[in-house]
Amino acid sequence: MGNCFGLRADRRRCNNEHLANSLYCADHAHLDTISKEENGSGGNGKKPGILKFLGKRRTPPRDDVNYALPDEFRQASTAQLIERLETDPEDMNRWHCALVLRMRRDPAAVEPLWQALNKDVSRWVRQQCAVALGKIGTFESIPSLVEASWHDPDPGVRQASVISLGNLGFDEAADHLMGPLKQDRNAFVRWDSAQALGNIGTSNAVGPLSEVQETDISPQVKKAAEEALRQLKRRGLWQ
Ligand SMILES: [Zn+2]
Numbered sequence: 571m572g573n574c575f576g577l578r579a580d581r582r583r584c585n586n587e588h589l590a591n592s593l594y595c596a597d598h599a600h601l602d603t604i605s606k607e608e609n610g611s612g613g614n615g616k617k618p619g620i621l622k623f624l625g626k627r628r629t630p631p632r633d634d635v636n637y638a639l640p641d642e643f644r645q646a647s648t649a650q651l652i653e654r655l656e657t658d659p660e661d662m663n664r665w666h667c668a669l670v671l672r673m674r675r676d677p678a679a680v681e682p683l684w685q686a687l688n689k690d691v692s693r694w695v696r697q698q699c700a701v702a703l704g705k706i707g708t709f710e711s712i713p714s715l716v717e718a719s720w721h722d723p724d725p726g727v728r729q730a731s732v733i734s735l736g737n738l739g740f741d742e743a744a745d746h747l748m749g750p751l752k753q754d755r756n757a758f759v760r761w762d763s764a765q766a767l768g769n770i771g772t773s774n775a776v777g778p779l780s781e782v783q784e785t786d787i788s789p790q791v792k793k794a795a796e797e798a799l800r801q802l803k804r805r806g807l808w809q
Pocket of ligand 1: 574575576577584585586594595596597598
């Protein structure tokens with residue numbers, strides 16, 4: 571068993587255990603339904619571990635990681651990479667593990683990447699975990715990225731998290747982006763949140779984006795909100 575994949579009202583991870591046949595507790599069972607709605611089937615008894623519970627998944631474009639990876643990471647199994655991400659004392663080694671997990675896009679890494687995103691001491695490792703969770707593309711990547719975009723002390727990690735949420739494009743992430751859009755003290759995070767909302771494209775972003783376009787102290791953020799609103803208009807989400 572393990573922790574539920576839901577979030578509490580403060581955007582921290584739910585600390586209930588998940589139910590035996592789901593990644594969610596009884597309080598968050600509605601998320602299980604939303605997660606499964608697109609692929610219909612959901613649970614598949616033949617898949618091991620977390621994989622049998624994962625729901626809908628997006629596949630963002632492949633990224634060109636133009637980088638000579640040391641063999642010890644390239645040739646390691648996913649299980650070995652996960653163990654090393656959790657235990658290796660060297661920041662650079664854990665960063666490599668997260669990078670290779672990002673390139674493999676193995677959904678088995680969602681839980682360990684969330685844990686590393688939440689607690690790794692290196693902001694570079696946490697940032698790589700946020701990108702990896704976006705690339706893996708499961709619905710269950712959303713809560714980890716929301717938690718980091720609200721609470722990570724490093725603006726680069728919060729930025730990577732909101733960008734990943736925008737690339738994933740799940741409507742369910744939109745409400746969680748309003749906080750970083752309106753309240754983050756770092757203008758780049760607000761700027762990327764506006765872009766992410768434009769990418770996701772839900773009509774409930776119109777109000778908050780209009781407000782930011784009027785009131786943000788940064789001209790660049792105002793401009794990003796204006797562009798996101800144009801994107802929503804092109805998709806016919808408002809007049
Ligand atoms: Zn829960």
